[in-house]
Amino acid sequence: MTECRDIVVKQSNRLDKAIVLSMPELSRSQVQRIIDNGGVKIEGEINTKASSQITAGTKISVTEPRSPESNLIAKNIHLDIIFEDEETLVLNKPAGILVHPNKESEGTTLINAVRAQYPEISSLGNSDQGGIVHRLDRDTSGVIAFAKSAASHYLLQEQWRKRTTFKSYLAVVSGKLDHLQAKIETQLGPDPQDPRRQAVIEHGRSARSEYKIIEEYGNEAALIEVQIYTGRTHQIRVHMSAIGNPIIGDTLYGTNSIYISRQALHAYRLGFSLPSNGEWREFLAQIPVDLIKLIENYREIHETKPMLKLKEM
Numbered sequence: 001m002t003e004c005r006d007i008v009v010k011q012s013n014r015l016d017k018a019i020v021l022s023m024p025e026l027s028r029s030q031v032q033r034i035i036d037n038g039g040v041k042i043e044g045e046i047n048t049k050a051s052s053q054i055t056a057g058t059k060i061s062v063t064e065p066r067s068p069e070s071n072l073i074a075k076n077i078h079l080d081i082i083f084e085d086e087e088t089l090v091l092n093k094p095a096g097i098l099v100h101p102n103k104e105s106e107g108t109t110l111i112n113a114v115r116a117q118y119p120e121i122s123s124l125g126n127s128d129q130g131g132i133v134h135r136l137d138r139d140t141s142g143v144i145a146f147a148k149s150a151a152s153h154y155l156l157q158e159q160w161r162k163r164t165t166f167k168s169y170l171a172v173v174s175g176k177l178d179h180l181q182a183k184i185e186t187q188l189g190p191d192p193q194d195p196r197r198q199a200v201i202e203h204g205r206s207a208r209s210e211y212k213i214i215e216e217y218g219n220e221a222a223l224i225e226v227q228i229y230t231g232r233t234h235q236i237r238v239h240m241s242a243i244g245n246p247i248i249g250d251t252l253y254g255t256n257s258i259y260i261s262r263q264a265l266h267a268y269r270l271g272f273s274l275p276s277n278g279e280w281r282e283f284l285a286q287i288p289v290d291l292i293k294l295i296e297n298y299r300e301i302h303e304t305k306p307m308l309k310l311k312e313m
Helices: 015-022 028-036 068-076 110-117 150-162 235-242 289-302
Strands: 002-008 040-042 059-065 081-084 088-093 141-147 166-174 181-191 194-200 205-217 221-228 265-273 280-284
Touching: 002 015, 015 028, 015 040, 015 059, 081 280, 088 110, 110 141, 141 150, 141 280, 150 265, 166 235, 166 289, 181 235, 194 235, 205 235, 205 289, 221 235, 221 289
Parallel strands: 141 265
Antiparallel strands: 002 059, 040 059, 081 088, 088 141, 166 221, 166 265, 181 194, 181 205, 205 221, 265 280
C-alpha cells in the first residue's frame, strides 16, 4: 500500500527542504529516502535529486510507502489522551516511541498512530498540514499536541512560531547544581564532531532555558523543572550537559543509569490557546512509572523530603 500526497510549494527552495516544510511529520532522512526511491514527482515527472531548486507554486506529488503490517501496528498503539475537542488533540506520549517516522521505525510512530485512529488528520495532506505542531525526542515522555484540522494547525503553529506557548519539563540531573534557579542562554547547532548530537557553538541558533530545583539528593542528583523559551533540538539535554549537570540516563550527552533505561526527561506541562475558542489552557502529563521509581530511589537513598507529588497532579 502507498499513500500519495500532493503539495504546492509556497516559496522557492531545495526539493528536500520544500517537502519537509510542507510535510513536517516526515523526517529529513525519510524525505531523502523517498526521493532516492523515486517517490517524488514534480509536475508529473519523477525527480531523484534532493538538491533540485523548486520555485514557488510548483506542484509536487510525494508517495509514502505503507505496509498493511505497519498500519495494523499504528492502529493498535494506545493513545493516552489528556484533552480532546473538535480542533485539538493533546496526548501523554510514552518514552520509547518516535513522533514521526525515520529509517528504523516506519509505521510504529506516534503520528502514524494518531492518523490511523483519527481519519480527519490523515486527510490533511494538501499543504503544510499533517497534525504535527511540535516534537519530543524518542525517549522523552510527556505532553504533546496535535492539530485536527487545517485551521487549528495554522493557529497552533503561529503560537509556536511567536513563542506564546508555555513549555516546562521535569528532569533528574546528575551532580550538584550551582544555583537554586538559573537561566541558560547559548547558541546551539550540530556538533561538528558527532552528527547525532547538538552542541554549544559560536554561530548556532539562540536557545534559552530556565531551571529551578525542586528536590536535591545530596551531591548526587537533583529533580528540576525546566522552562524552555525556544524549541531547539535536544535543547534541555545539551544545556544541562553544558553546565556540568547532564540528565540522568542520557547516554548521548552524559552516562547511563542503573535506575532508569532512558534519559530522565518528561514534558510535564504545556500551555497554549485553544484554536476552538481562544481559551488559554495548561495541560499536565502524568509522570511515568520509570521516572517515579527513579525519584523514589533517590529520595530513599538520601532521605529527601518529597516536594512534588508524583502520582497526583
